[in-house]
Amino acid sequence: MCDQYISQKTVRDIYVALCSALAAGSGNVRAISEKFSELETNSSRVDFVYELLEKYGAFPKLNVINKNAKVATDLREKGNDFFKMTKDGFAIMKYTESLANAPLDSQEYALAFANRSAALFRLKLYKQCLKDIEKALSGDYPKHLHDKLTTRREKAVQMQTQQVKMMYHEDAPVLGSTNEFIECAANCVEIRSADDHGRHIVARRDIKIGDVIAVEEPFTTVLLKDKYLSHCYNCLRPCFNLIPCDNCVLIMFCKEGCKRLAWDTYHKYECSILPTLLDLDLNKLTLAALKISILVDLTQGNDKGSTYKSRNYSEIHDLITNTRLRSTSDLFERAVTAAIIFELVRKHTKLFVDGAKKQETFKELLLLHLQTGPSNFHEISEMAKNGSFYELDEIGVGAYSFLSLLNHSCCPNVVRHCYDRTIVLRALRPIVKGEQLFDNYGYHHAVMKKEQRREHLHKQYFFECRCEACVENWPLYIELPKRHFDIKVSEEEIESLRNGSTRLAKDIAMNLQNLAEGLEKLRPCKELADVQEILKQCYALCGNKRITF
Structure with missing residues (x-):
């Protein structure tokens, strides 16, 4: 057993340490590598490495973190400090963390619920406040403090009509037609297979900008x-x-x-x-x-x-x-x-x-x-305030099998947005019958040079992109030509969208779709890029949008 490998902190550390141990020990890393390369199944590969990790004592120890009243108390007191400064959002986070660490049904457990209820009350989240009060009173909450909590409960009941409204997203779009071969998609698309593209998605008919192509729920998700x-x-x-x-x-x-x-x-x-x-x-x-x-x-x-x-x-x-x-x-x-x-x-x-x-x-x-x-796997996101403006914030990742069939383009013709964990796929550009649908894997011609895009795509996805933007070597956004086309969206409207106006997003989306349609014949150009970005912001504001305090 080699104790130096036990102390390594991350999986990457353990991998590097194991490779060093193999080089120092047998001196014949090539033979080990060749033997590993000959293995045909995933389980045999895992078994092969398992034996090496066991040989060098490189398996990590279990980190046990038990619930702890002292830790819970300290976190709750930090929440109290935020509460005194009227930083209620931060206070709620600390009270929640205190709850996570408090032994179940302990006095600290009840106190964390009670303290959080005060912050919720001040934020006019009365329904949530009442639930926390009930949990505190049904637990080991100190008897001499009951009156204070029951008084808050009475006030919260009276104030419920003034509850802050929190709609996480607009109603999710529904498919306008049923696809007999793809449960989550409209009948405008089909799955095809080809040597150069693998399985991919193709339009069965012409698709307009804004058309809902698919509404897919994940097989599973993971929260960040x-x-x-x-x-x-x-x-x-x-x-x-x-x-x-x-x-x-x-x-x-x-x-x-x-x-x-x-x-x-x-x-x-x-x-x-x-x-x-x-x-x-x-x-x-x-x-x-x-x-x-x-x-x-x-x-x-x-x-x-x-x-x-x-x-x-x-x-x-x-x-x-x-x-x-x-x-x-x-x-x-x-x-x-x-x-x-x-x-x-x-x-x-x-x-x-x-x-x-x-x-x-x-x-x-x-x-x-x-x-x-x-x-x-695909990102799950929501619109959230970053300073003064709303922008997409990743909250998790999900396994979406149909969306995974979409190939990449540096100038995509579809765009994805989240409604809870459901992802809605819309057309971002006109798609003609027989044309392939292309998503963007995070490498767009407007913000990254061709050489960088190709390097990243090859490293992660093992292909060389031959999309329109790559073949024609489209420039970055800052170098795109102007066509002197009036996009008819005012600075005030753009500011309102950045401030999270869902109402405006719904009002101007149709006009933006028509503008984008008209600009297609002039691509690539700054005006089309601008309209597409504003349109994506409109779609995003109708999806997940988190209220912050």
Whole structure:
């Protein structure tokens, strides 16, 4: 055993240390690399690396963080400091963190609910305030403070009609037609396959700007770590009166229903190891791969047939891995990650009650999805205030099998926006019958030079982009030509959209769609780029939009 490897902090550290140990030990890294390259299955790759990690004592120790009354008290007092400064949003976050750390049904647990109710009351969130008061009074809340809390309850009941209105999003668009072959899509598209494009989406008829092409729900989602104290871990909705997991100090839920569902399906398996996984600096895609691997047995009995259904695990399973295009070092590092996760799950959870066969399946699927994730999983976002203006803020990641079939373009003809965890796909440009639909993978011609785009795309997605913008070498936005076309959107309107005016967004969207249609023949140009960005802002403001205090 080599103690120096035990002390490594992240998965990346462990991988680097293992490679150093192999080079220093056997001196024949090439032979090990060649042997690893010959392996044909994901489970055998994980087993191969597992033996090496075990040999060098490189598996990390479990980080156990128990609920602690002292920690909860300190956090609650920090919340009190914010409350005194009338920084109620910050106060709520600290009270919520105090709740997460407070031993269940302790006095600290009740005090955190009570203190949070005061901040909620001041923000005119009376319904949430009343729920917190009930939880405090039904717990071990000090008797001598009951009168203060019951008085607040009476006032909150009286003030409920003045509750702050919080609509997270407008009604999600519905499909205008049914596609007999793709459950989540309109009948304007179909799935095709070709050697140079793989599986991809093609228009069956002409599609206009703004047309809703698909409305897809995810197979599963993962919440980002920095949203644990503001959003529900299960449904990803923002919530000001989150309730904690009974066991860990990290995870919060918006209601008992989400809490039970999460525990019954996946959280009971990850709860004890999640602090360690986060300490290891596992990213959102890795956590999503783990969650899928946990859920698979719970989603058997796929409705197999001629219709493409996003809820079927088989659609997620069949997404491209690019295994043959990956370097040996890339695949080896992913196998290290999989082996470490497997060991934590094996030793510290009850997932493998069915014995070795289930273990083999888990290893196979985990490494599979560690490869499919970077090329296929999608961001879940919401509009949130950043200073004075609203802009998109990532809150999580989801596995959307149909959307994953969209290929990339640096000048895309579709755009995605979120309504809760559901993603709505709209046409951003006119799409003619027979034309392929193209999404953007985060590398747009207007903001990144061609050489940089191609470098990033090849590194993550293993292809060389040949879209219109790349072939014709379209310039950055700042260098785009002007066509002296009046886009008829005032500076005041643009300012209102930046300030989050959903009403204006709905009012001008149709006009913007018509403008974009007229500008297509002049592309590429600044005016079309401007109209498209304003239009995307309008669509975004109708989707998830979080109120902050």
